[in-house]
Amino acid sequence: MPRPPHICTCGRLVAHGARCACQIASTRARNRRHDAKRPSARERGYTTDWQKERKAFLAAHPDCAMCGAPATVVDHIIPHRGNKALFWDRHNWQPLCAPCHNRHKQREERASHVVGT
Incomplete structure:
Protein backbone atom coordinates (compact mmCIF):
# COMPACT_ATOMS: atom_id res chain seq x y z
CA MET A 1 0.00 0.00 0.00
CA PRO A 2 1.50 3.37 -0.99
CA ARG A 3 2.31 5.80 1.77
CA PRO A 4 0.28 9.01 1.90
CA PRO A 5 1.63 12.40 0.82
CA HIS A 6 2.76 14.93 3.41
CA ILE A 7 2.33 18.66 3.78
CA CYS A 8 5.48 20.74 3.40
CA THR A 9 6.21 23.61 5.76
CA CYS A 10 5.24 25.95 2.90
CA GLY A 11 1.77 24.36 2.82
CA ARG A 12 2.08 22.35 -0.40
CA LEU A 13 1.04 18.70 -0.60
CA VAL A 14 4.08 16.57 -1.53
CA ALA A 15 4.15 12.90 -2.54
CA HIS A 16 5.80 10.50 -0.10
CA GLY A 17 9.53 10.29 -0.71
CA ALA A 18 9.58 13.47 -2.82
CA ARG A 19 10.92 16.89 -1.90
CA CYS A 20 8.94 20.08 -2.30
CA ALA A 21 10.14 22.65 -4.84
CA CYS A 22 10.74 25.13 -2.00
CA GLN A 23 13.04 22.63 -0.24
CA ILE A 24 14.99 21.98 -3.45
CA ALA A 25 15.40 25.72 -4.05
CA SER A 26 16.49 26.26 -0.44
CA THR A 27 19.11 23.50 -0.70
CA ARG A 28 20.47 24.91 -3.97
CA ALA A 29 20.73 28.40 -2.48
CA ARG A 30 22.53 27.06 0.62
CA ASN A 31 24.97 25.10 -1.60
CA ARG A 32 25.66 28.19 -3.73
CA ARG A 33 26.44 30.23 -0.59
CA HIS A 34 28.78 27.48 0.65
CA ASP A 35 30.55 27.12 -2.72
CA ALA A 36 31.07 30.90 -2.99
CA LYS A 37 33.16 30.81 0.20
CA ARG A 38 35.02 27.59 -0.66
CA PRO A 39 38.55 27.72 -2.13
CA SER A 40 38.99 26.37 -5.65
CA ALA A 41 40.05 22.76 -6.18
CA ARG A 42 43.54 23.92 -7.11
CA GLU A 43 43.73 25.99 -3.92
CA ARG A 44 42.71 22.89 -1.94
CA GLY A 45 45.64 20.91 -3.41
CA TYR A 46 44.06 19.12 -6.37
CA THR A 47 46.77 20.03 -8.90
Missing part, protein backbone atom coordinates in the same frame (compact mmCIF):
# COMPACT_ATOMS: atom_id res chain seq x y z
CA THR A 48 48.27 18.17 -11.86
CA ASP A 49 50.59 16.41 -9.39
CA TRP A 50 47.49 15.14 -7.59
CA GLN A 51 45.96 13.97 -10.89
CA LYS A 52 49.10 11.92 -11.65
CA GLU A 53 49.15 10.35 -8.18
CA ARG A 54 45.41 9.70 -8.31
CA LYS A 55 45.72 7.92 -11.66
CA ALA A 56 48.59 5.73 -10.40
CA PHE A 57 46.73 4.91 -7.17
CA LEU A 58 43.56 3.89 -9.02
CA ALA A 59 45.61 1.73 -11.39
CA ALA A 60 47.08 -0.09 -8.38
CA HIS A 61 43.74 -0.21 -6.50
CA PRO A 62 40.98 -0.57 -9.14
CA ASP A 63 38.13 -1.72 -6.85
CA CYS A 64 35.95 0.32 -4.49
CA ALA A 65 36.87 -0.30 -0.85
CA MET A 66 33.19 -0.23 0.15
CA CYS A 67 31.33 -2.21 -2.52
CA GLY A 68 33.90 -3.71 -4.91
CA ALA A 69 32.71 -1.81 -8.00
CA PRO A 70 35.31 -0.14 -10.25
CA ALA A 71 36.85 2.75 -8.31
CA THR A 72 36.89 6.25 -9.83
CA VAL A 73 37.66 8.40 -6.77
CA VAL A 74 40.64 8.52 -4.42
CA ASP A 75 39.15 9.38 -1.06
CA HIS A 76 40.98 10.72 1.97
CA ILE A 77 39.95 8.40 4.81
CA ILE A 78 40.59 11.13 7.37
CA PRO A 79 39.54 14.44 5.80
CA HIS A 80 42.71 16.50 5.29
CA ARG A 81 41.01 19.92 5.70
CA GLY A 82 44.05 21.66 4.21
CA ASN A 83 46.71 19.62 6.04
CA LYS A 84 49.24 18.92 3.22
CA ALA A 85 50.94 16.05 5.10
CA LEU A 86 47.58 14.29 5.54
CA PHE A 87 46.61 15.17 1.96
CA TRP A 88 49.66 13.37 0.49
CA ASP A 89 49.77 10.46 2.97
CA ARG A 90 49.00 7.39 0.82
CA HIS A 91 47.99 5.45 3.95
CA ASN A 92 45.12 7.93 4.22
CA TRP A 93 43.83 7.16 0.71
CA GLN A 94 41.19 4.65 -0.31
CA PRO A 95 39.68 3.85 -3.70
CA LEU A 96 35.93 4.42 -3.95
CA CYS A 97 33.35 4.37 -6.70
CA ALA A 98 31.48 7.65 -7.20
CA PRO A 99 28.19 6.44 -5.62
CA CYS A 100 29.95 5.26 -2.43
CA HIS A 101 32.00 8.46 -2.21
CA ASN A 102 29.07 10.76 -2.90
CA ARG A 103 26.55 8.97 -0.73
CA HIS A 104 28.01 6.81 2.02
CA LYS A 105 31.33 8.52 2.67
CA GLN A 106 29.87 12.03 2.64
CA ARG A 107 27.15 10.93 5.08
CA GLU A 108 29.85 9.53 7.41
CA GLU A 109 31.84 12.76 7.23
CA ARG A 110 28.80 14.93 7.95
CA ALA A 111 27.92 12.77 10.96
CA SER A 112 31.47 12.82 12.35
CA HIS A 113 31.81 16.58 11.72
CA VAL A 114 28.67 17.27 13.74
CA VAL A 115 29.83 14.99 16.56
CA GLY A 116 33.38 16.43 16.46
CA THR A 117 32.25 20.04 16.88
